[in-house]
Each structure stands twice: as structure tokens, then as C-alpha cells.
Amino acid sequence: MASQQGTDQRVDEEGFVVDTEDCEERELAHRERGTSRPITVVGNPVLHKECKDVTGFDDSLAALVDDMFASQRTAEGVGLAANQIGVDLKVFVYDCPDDEGVRHVGAVCNPVLEELPAEERRLDDSNEGCLSVPTAYASLARPDYAVVRGQDLRGNPIKVRGTGYFARCLQHETDHLYGYLYIDRLSKRERKDALKQMAEGTPRYPVVAND
Ligand SMILES: [Zn+2]
Numbered sequence: 001m002a003s004q005q006g007t008d009q010r011v012d013e014e015g016f017v018v019d020t021e022d023c024e025e026r027e028l029a030h031r032e033r034g035t036s037r038p039i040t041v042v043g044n045p046v047l048h049k050e051c052k053d054v055t056g057f058d059d060s061l062a063a064l065v066d067d068m069f070a071s072q073r074t075a076e077g078v079g080l081a082a083n084q085i086g087v088d089l090k091v092f093v094y095d096c097p098d099d100e101g102v103r104h105v106g107a108v109c110n111p112v113l114e115e116l117p118a119e120e121r122r123l124d125d126s127n128e129g130c131l132s133v134p135t136a137y138a139s140l141a142r143p144d145y146a147v148v149r150g151q152d153l154r155g156n157p158i159k160v161r162g163t164g165y166f167a168r169c170l171q172h173e174t175d176h177l178y179g180y181l182y183i184d185r186l187s188k189r190e191r192k193d194a195l196k197q198m199a200e201g202t203p204r205y206p207v208v209a210n211d
Contacts, residue, residue, distance in 0.1 A: 019106040034066030036074040037085040038206035046083045049179045054109040057155035068093045075205040079169040081176035092173035099164025111150040135201025136194040146170040
């Protein structure tokens with residue numbers, strides 16, 4: 001069956017996927033094919049357990065990714081995991097700038113975060129937010145460089161790397177697919193404060209109400 005994906009993404013000489021080219025066209029094509037869906041929020045069970053592995057790299061996966069790009073744009077996010085639109089599958093999309101302001105656009109199935117050697121870990125304690133914890137932000141220390149291994153929409157193995165805000169995004173989205181929100185990494189008090197911010201705010205995009 002014809003793929004909606006066009007040609008395979010290029011990789012650089014170190015084997016990392018080139019996700020900085022034709023960003024505008026690729027993101028637009030995905031979201032124009034897709035339909036925006038409401039975002040699940042903290043408390044919805046689908047966000048608090050490990051998602052299932054992607055095993056079928058077919059048109060339904062491509063259609064899901066299109067919907068994810070559409071939803072990400074509606075919610076003005078820089079990354080979105082499938083369980084944030086209620087789908088129990090290990091796939092995330094991103095449209096995120098790195099620490100040099102370079103835009104990265106892509107999708108990763110079955111992501112696994114690579115462990116960095118301790119001497120290469122530099123922590124950055126910037127603010128973090130999540131579409132599933134609307135209107136809340138908190139400072140969270142994370143490594144400022146990240147490498148994720150996974151598969152593309154055709155099942156080919158890929159590696160994605162990022163710095164700065166994009167490194168934070170890769171870690172945040174991978175966490176989602178294992179059932180963790182960034183607020184789960186905060187202290188009890190900071191987590192409580194984030195939930196209070198959420199309770200007091202109004203999301204600027206459609207969300208799925210919890211029972
Ligand atoms: Zn999130």
C-alpha cells in the first residue's frame with residue numbers, strides 16, 4: 001500500500017536523522033491530512049501507564065501521526081505523545097527549536113532514551129510545561145543533551161539527538177510513553193503547586209474531561 005510519507009528521511013554521517021530540513025512543508029502536510037483531537041489531562045489513566053509498542057508500520061500509524069501533528073498545532077505544543085490524544089501506542093511527534101534556535105520536526109516510534117555518561121551530563125533547570133497539565137509551569141533540571149533511539153513511520157531504526165529545549169522535549173515525550181509526566185519528577189510541594197496552577201487556569205485548547 002502506498003505510504004503517505006514520501007521518501008525516507010535523510011540521515012547524517014553519524015547516523016542521526018536529519019529533521020531540520022523542509023520543516024515547514026513536512027509539518028504542514030501532516031497537519032493538513034490530520035484532524036485535531038482534544039488533549040488528555042493528568043488523571044486520565046492512559047497518561048499514567050506504559051504505552052504499547054508500535055508493531056504495525058502502516059497507513060493507520062501514518063494517519064495517527066497526522067492527527068498528532070494537527071493536535072499539536074491546535075494546542076501550540078512543541079511535542080506530543082500519542083497517549084495525549086488518548087491512543088495507547090509508543091509514538092511521539094515534535095516541532096521544536098534547539099538551543100541554537102534551529103527548528104526540528106519529526107516523529108519517533110518506540111523511543112528509548114540513551115543513557116549519557118555522568119561526565120557528559122550537564123543539567124539545565126529551565127521551566128517546563130505540558131499540554132496535559134494545562135497552564136502550569138515548573139523549573140525541572142534535565143540533561144541539556146539527549147539522544148533517542150527508535151523507529152520511523154516505516155519501521156526503520158532511527159536516532160534523534162537534541163540540545164537545549166529540544167533535548168528537554170525528547171526526554172519529556174519519551175517519559176510520556178512510559179507513563180510519566182514531568183510533574184512526577186518534581187518534589188511533592190512543586191507538584192502540588194503545578195496542579196494548583198492547572199486548577200486555577202483555563203486551557204486555550206480542547207481537553208478531554210476526566211470522570
Ligand atoms: Zn507533556
